[in-house]
Amino acid sequence: MAQRANWQPPRSHTGSEPQINERAAHFLKALIERYIRDGQPVGSRTLSRDTGLDLSPATVRNVMADLEDMGLVSSPHTSAGRVPTVLGYRVFVDSLLTISPLEEVDVAQLRAEFASIDEVTALLDTASRMLSGVTQLAGVVMLPRHERDVFRQIELLPLTGTRVLAILVTGEGEVHNRIIHTDKTYSPAQLVEASNVLTEMFTGKDLRTVRRYLLEDIQQTYERMDAMMLHALQMAQRVMECAEHKDDLLVSGQTNLMEFDELASLERLKSLFNAFTEKREILHLLDRCIEADGVQIFIGNESGYELLDDCSLVTTTYRVEGEVLGVLGVIGPTRMNYQRVIPVVDVTARLLAAALKQH
Amino acid sequence: MAQRANWQPPRSHTGSEPQINERAAHFLKALIERYIRDGQPVGSRTLSRDTGLDLSPATVRNVMADLEDMGLVSSPHTSAGRVPTVLGYRVFVDSLLTISPLEEVDVAQLRAEFASIDEVTALLDTASRMLSGVTQLAGVVMLPRHERDVFRQIELLPLTGTRVLAILVTGEGEVHNRIIHTDKTYSPAQLVEASNVLTEMFTGKDLRTVRRYLLEDIQQTYERMDAMMLHALQMAQRVMECAEHKDDLLVSGQTNLMEFDELASLERLKSLFNAFTEKREILHLLDRCIEADGVQIFIGNESGYELLDDCSLVTTTYRVEGEVLGVLGVIGPTRMNYQRVIPVVDVTARLLAAALKQH
DNA sequence: TTTTAGCACTCTCAACTATCGAGTGCTAAT
DNA sequence: ATTAGCACTCGATAGTTGAGAGTGCTAAAA
Numbered sequence: 001m002a003q004r005a006n007w008q009p010p011r012s013h014t015g016s017e018p019q020i021n022e023r024a025a026h027f028l029k030a031l032i033e034r035y036i037r038d039g040q041p042v043g044s045r046t047l048s049r050d051t052g053l054d055l056s057p058a059t060v061r062n063v064m065a066d067l068e069d070m071g072l073v074s075s076p077h078t079s080a081g082r083v084p085t086v087l088g089y090r091v092f093v094d095s096l097l098t099i100s101p102l103e104e105v106d107v108a109q110l111r112a113e114f115a116s117i118d119e120v121t122a123l124l125d126t127a128s129r130m131l132s133g134v135t136q137l138a139g140v141v142m143l144p145r146h147e148r149d150v151f152r153q154i155e156l157l158p159l160t161g162t163r164v165l166a167i168l169v170t171g172e173g174e175v176h177n178r179i180i181h182t183d184k185t186y187s188p189a190q191l192v193e194a195s196n197v198l199t200e201m202f203t204g205k206d207l208r209t210v211r212r213y214l215l216e217d218i219q220q221t222y223e224r225m226d227a228m229m230l231h232a233l234q235m236a237q238r239v240m241e242c243a244e245h246k247d248d249l250l251v252s253g254q255t256n257l258m259e260f261d262e263l264a265s266l267e268r269l270k271s272l273f274n275a276f277t278e279k280r281e282i283l284h285l286l287d288r289c290i291e292a293d294g295v296q297i298f299i300g301n302e303s304g305y306e307l308l309d310d311c312s313l314v315t316t317t318y319r320v321e322g323e324v325l326g327v328l329g330v331i332g333p334t335r336m337n338y339q340r341v342i343p344v345v346d347v348t349a350r351l352l353a354a355a356l357k358q359h
Numbered sequence: 360m361a362q363r364a365n366w367q368p369p370r371s372h373t374g375s376e377p378q379i380n381e382r383a384a385h386f387l388k389a390l391i392e393r394y395i396r397d398g399q400p401v402g403s404r405t406l407s408r409d410t411g412l413d414l415s416p417a418t419v420r421n422v423m424a425d426l427e428d429m430g431l432v433s434s435p436h437t438s439a440g441r442v443p444t445v446l447g448y449r450v451f452v453d454s455l456l457t458i459s460p461l462e463e464v465d466v467a468q469l470r471a472e473f474a475s476i477d478e479v480t481a482l483l484d485t486a487s488r489m490l491s492g493v494t495q496l497a498g499v500v501m502l503p504r505h506e507r508d509v510f511r512q513i514e515l516l517p518l519t520g521t522r523v524l525a526i527l528v529t530g531e532g533e534v535h536n537r538i539i540h541t542d543k544t545y546s547p548a549q550l551v552e553a554s555n556v557l558t559e560m561f562t563g564k565d566l567r568t569v570r571r572y573l574l575e576d577i578q579q580t581y582e583r584m585d586a587m588m589l590h591a592l593q594m595a596q597r598v599m600e601c602a603e604h605k606d607d608l609l610v611s612g613q614t615n616l617m618e619f620d621e622l623a624s625l626e627r628l629k630s631l632f633n634a635f636t637e638k639r640e641i642l643h644l645l646d647r648c649i650e651a652d653g654v655q656i657f658i659g660n661e662s663g664y665e666l667l668d669d670c671s672l673v674t675t676t677y678r679v680e681g682e683v684l685g686v687l688g689v690i691g692p693t694r695m696n697y698q699r700v701i702p703v704v705d706v707t708a709r710l711l712a713a714a715l716k717q718h
Numbered sequence: 719t720t721t722t723a724g725c726a727c728t729c730t731c732a733a734c735t736a737t738c739g740a741g742t743g744c745t746a747a748t
Numbered sequence: 749a750t751t752a753g754c755a756c757t758c759g760a761t762a763g764t765t766g767a768g769a770g771t772g773c774t775a776a777a778a
Contacts, residue, residue: 043741056751061742078757079741118522118538155514157528160718163477165532169516173524177534179477255636258629270617273632277611359519402770415722420771438729438770722777728770735764741757748751 020070020091026051027063028072029096032084036335039261041081086300086334089312093297093338102343110134110347114355120144120174124250127328127352132253134344137332138276140315141250142286144325144356149174151202151210156191156235164191166239170207172359180238186231194232202236211240249279249286260333262310271307281305286327289315295342300334310334314341318349320357328352379429379450385410386422387431388455391443395694398620400440445659445693448671452656452697461702469493469706473714479503479533483609486687486711491612493703496691497635499674500609501645503684503715505529510561510569515550515594523550525598529566531718539597545590553591561595570599608638608645619692621669630666640664645686648674654701659693669693673700677708679716687711 020028030051034042044057044064064082067073072088075081084092110130117123124141131139149170157165162185168176186194202210214237254276257263263272275281285303289296298313308331315329329345330336379387389410393401403416403423423441426432431447434440443451469489476482483500490498508529516524521544527535545553561569573596613635616622622631634640644662648655657672667690674688688704689695 041741045741057741058751058753059749062750065743075742077759078743079739079759081741153516155526157512157532159532163532165528165534167514167526167528167534169524169526173516173518173522173536173538175524175526175534175536177532179532252636255629255632258625258632264625266617266623270614273614273617277614400770404770416770417722417724417772418720421721424772434771436729437727437772438768440770720778722775724774724776725772727772730769731767733765733767736762738759738761740759743756744754746751746753748749 020067020072023053024063024067025091025096026053027060028067028084028088029092031064031073031082032088032092032096033339035084036337039335041076041083043081046081086302089299089334090302093299097338097342099339099342102347107347107351111351111354114351117355120172120356120359123352123355124326125252127348128250128252131328131330131345131348132256134348135330135332135336135341136253136256136259137330137336137341138251138253138257139328139330140282140286141328142283142326143248143250146170146174146176147206147208148323149207151205151207153203154195154198154236154239156186156195158186158188158191161185164235166235168239176239178239180235182231182235190228190231193228194235197229197232198236207240210236214240249283251276251279251282257332260335262333262335268307268310272311275305275307281307282331285313286315286329289327289329290317290324292317295346297338297342312336312338314338314345316345316349318353318356320353325353325356379426379431382412383422383426384450384455385412386419387426387443387447388451390423390432390441391447391451391455392698394443395696398694400435400442402440405440445661448658448693449661452658456697456701458698458701461706466706466710470710470713473710476714479531479715479718482711482714483685484611486707487609487611490687490689490704490707491615493707494689494691494695494700495612495615495618496689496695496700497610497612497616498687498689499641499645500687501642501685502607502609505533505535506565506567507682508533508566510564510566512562513554513557513595513598515545515554517545517547517550520544523594525594527598535598537598539594541590541594549587549590552587553594556588556591557595566599569595573599608642610635610638610641616691619694621692621694627666627669631670634664634666640666641690644672645674645688648686648688649676649683651676654705656697656701671695671697673697673704675704675708677712677715679712684712684715 027047030047031042034046034050044060047064048055048057048060064073067088068075068082070087071085072091073082074085076083113126113130114123117126121143124143128139128141131137131141133139151168151170153169155167155169157167159165159179162182164180164182164186166178166180168178170176202213205213214233218233218237254273257272258269263269285298285305285308292315295314295316297315298308300312301309303313310333311331312334313329313331314336315327317324317327319325328349330341332341386406389406390401393405393409403419406423407414407416407419423432426447427434427441430444431450432441433444435442472485472489473482476485480502483502487498487500490496490500492498510527510529512528514526514528516526518524518538521541523539523541523545525537525539527537529535561572564572573592577592577596613632616631617628622628644657644664644667651674654673654675656674657667659671660668662672669692670690671693672688672690673695674686676683676686678684687708689700691700
């Protein structure tokens with residue numbers, strides 16, 4: 001039940017896809033599946049043997065020539081077999097792929113892994129490890145946006161000088177802390193009072209509301225406030241500034257990518273690994289997936305990021321009660337086992353969502 | 360002043376080092392310096408040209424044969440030049456190396472980088488990036504142990520069920536938070552009271568003292584306590600359990616290591632990178648450096664960790680007021696520029712210590 | 719006794735060649 | 749529409765060769 005992949009085949013990606021007849025499609029599918037398995041260009045002889053259809057290599061060659069004209073396959077050189085192009089993968093993934101859901105036992109095992117975990121960050125971390133562990137690719141998890149988190153309590157503690165440590169507790173036990181600079185020094189008692197004022201004022205509201213209030217309403221009621229209040233709100237503003245940009249990226253299993261010879265160039269790997277530590281570019285890319293419904297796939301250069309040229313990205317959102325919390329997925333070579341990866345990503349997102357919901 | 364390297368040459372590492380005469384030492388030094396520069400085996404012709412001494416290649420060859428007998432150099436094959444062995448590097452590093460302190464302008468620049476930073480973790484992160492940036496190797500920073508941190512405040516917040524969010528503030532604005540499970544549910548008011556009791560009880564004491572109290576004294580005064588108190592202390596125990604093992608590792612610039620051909624094998628890199636993400640082994644190794652005074656160096660297999668076989672580790676401790684806080688350093692290929700790396704590690708540790716002292 | 723020149727020798731590296739095999743495109747026959 | 753046949757292309761592999769770098773040894777020179 002839970003693990004049925006909600007995969008929508010006919011969502012075309014780069015405009016319209018080439019029209020191919022049934023037999024050609026059959027061969028394309030066979031070719032890509034074979035290529036994904038072996039990583040070797042596939043020749044006409046192999047293909048004529050492989051497919052159920054009883055056709056001679058010569059016939060297959062004719063079909064392949066057609067597929068090549070359509071830009072779905074290409075040959076590395078004259079006397080090698082054919083290899084799928086990005087467009088070929090696209091067609092494969094959009095309309096040829098047969099997704100079989102994960103075994104219920106596997107799902108149960110994954111679910112159990114989540115069950116023993118308490119903290120949100122630990123859950124996300126587990127999800128990322130799970131993705132990379134199961135697929136043997138790199139797993140990525142974009143942390144939930146905190147927009148919708150519920151303000152719960154704020155604590156202000158004096159440090160040396162004009163520095164104040166602010167601790168913001170949201171939702172079910174998320175702690176954000178930050179050091180802010182104030183224009184004057186406050187006594188511990190003053191800070192306690194400010195904390196109390198703010199906590200009372202905002203408890204139970206979500207952060208978006210709080211932020212809006214701080215930015216807009218504060219202007220209007222400006223004159224009517226006493227000094228204490230004003231200072232408290234100014235500090236709150238500083239704190240919220242940071243809570244905004246807290247969304248971050250968890251990556252695991254990077255080193256799995258070293259196993260694939262299509263990525264084996266050190267230069268490639270280096271830029272890829274740098275991207276994983278910089279996180280910025282990957283975050284941008286994942287941000288673009290946040291609106292999509294269901295599993296989304298970027299193949300090769302479709303992402304627009306040169307460093308992912310020989311890679312594919314399979315993502316989906318995870319959500320609680322309809323609200324999108326974040327994006328997770330895997331990054332691997334274009335030649336990855338989509339048939340398996342897609343349901344894994346799908347299920348992981350569902351399980352993560354279910355686990356998060358309990359909090 | 361601050362940047363004078365406190366490098367103690369005659370600290371022998373693996374027992375006694377071979378006795379070599381002055382001329383041989385001179386050649387060994389020249390050979391290693393050359394090899395570090397070019398990465399190519401060094402031949403007798405080159406060496407006779409390079410060194411100030413006016414000796415023919417033939418003479419150099421005799422000396423090299425001696426050095427080879429002593430196990431200080433080796434030749435990859437008959438007709439290649441010589442390459443330093445681990446033992447050769449050891450001698451070089453222990454007694455041949457001339458350390459020149461960093462330029463004052465460079466030091467000032469690094470100092471400035473630290474100056475603008477507030478939070479402790481950010482400082483450590485900067486140190487790590489600094490190390491990798493300046494040396495073009497991988498920088499590692501072991502986080503300070505929290506043993507000596509001062510207990511400042513504890514906050515207990517109820518979550519769903521019997522879960523309680525504990526927030527512990529130590530020193531100047533370090534926040535540790537953890538979810539603990541209790542045996543029964545507490546009302547918010549009860550938790551507030553417990554927080555107050557604990558905060559009053561422990562504020563100003565260092566964590567080690569607090570922990571000792573929790574483990575020992577608690578037994579003795581057991582009967583005389585009221586229920587509230589007992590519960591509070593039990594929770595405190597749980598919290599302290601975690602604060603102990605919080606010491607962690609920051610790594611940056613891993614990808615720099617991909618540039619070195621001696622590490623270019625994917626297998627090697629993979630195990631190295633895994634070690635960086637696992638952190639466990641590296642932490643163990645750094646732990647062993649914590650007692651040493653001044654810069655410490657592990658060359659090749661000296662570390663005992665197979666995965667560092669072709670690597671060297673240059674570390675030093677950073678301390679505030681005599682108290683060792685942690686260890687930092689760089690990891691790079693055995694063929695690294697020790698002459699430059701050693702002062703960089705040394706200075707970074709001093710600057711970091713100075714920056715930390717301000718808190 | 720130390721240093722050096724000379725020389726034969728070893729080994730790597732790069733370039734070149736030959737060969738094999740896989741796979742193709744095209745054409746003509748089925 | 750499909751297939752067999754055939755010439756052709758290209759990559760991979762192995763073997764060959766020559767150049768170059770560097771060595772160890774020996775005998776002569778300092």
